[in-house]
Amino acid sequence: MQTAINQACTLCGNPTSMWCSRCQSAWYCCPEHLQSDWARHRLECVKPQPTASYASTNMIATPPPAEPQYISVTAILFSPEADRWTTTQVHCRPTSRSTHGQCPIPILNMFFHDGLTEGIVLTQGLNGENLRFPLHLWYSPTALQRNAPVNRSIFNITCGSASKAWCGTVVVLKFNGSRRQGYTDASPNDLPALSAYFLAYK
Structure with missing residues (x-):
């Protein structure tokens, strides 16, 4: 030709x-x-x-497809064995173009070794006030079934007054706004809302 x-x-x-x-x-x-x-x-x-x-x-030669750019945000970690909460870095994988507008996917397998996680979105803080930046709590739904130890850091932040004890690890990410399309850094300022939630959880 x-x-x-x-x-x-x-x-x-x-x-x-x-x-x-x-x-x-x-x-x-x-x-x-x-x-x-x-x-x-x-x-x-x-x-x-x-x-x-x-x-x-x-x-x-066609340029290779761009590698996904992982983002890293500060999360609050409630570890079962620790006496108090701490902060940790969580990497998030961006969603594909077909799911534009959805929140990046946090990579949490280092905290939940069985690979099973569920999330709770906390939209209200103290006295039922709406949170400007909702909180995303991740936990293992099987922790109680596996006789996982009571989470000491949550027990301590609630002074042992929670009506139901949490078991297993809890990782808390913070949304960057009410539309929940991304995450921003969580901080100690988010602890009062978390403590109120753990106290009220049944």
Whole structure:
């Protein structure tokens, strides 16, 4: 097959005989122009059917897909063996473009070794006041069934007055707003709302 040399570069319009190696339908005069146009072109860049064949010497290597950028936020950790709460860093995996607007997914397997977690969203603080930044409590639903020890750090923050004892680990993340589309750093300022919740939990 003879290579066409009169195609216009998608970015600058100059004549070219080189094309994107993935979709083989977008023309570029140099790799730099494909890189510059990649943010737009990647949305339409689809591999052709297997019947299409072109001379490989004219293909420009398509940029690799971007690696997901993990975010890291400060969370409050209530460890069963500890006498008091502490802070820890939690990495969150961004959601895909198809779920745009949803909150990143926290990676919590280092805290919950059985891999089972459930979440509770705390939207009210002391005296029933709405929290500007809701809190996301993660815990293991099987901790009580496995005879996990009573969480000493929660027992201590409630001075042992909670009507029901918590068992197992609790990790608390803080939403960055009422729409709950991301997380921000939790801090000791969030402890009064958490203490009120643990006291009222039945």
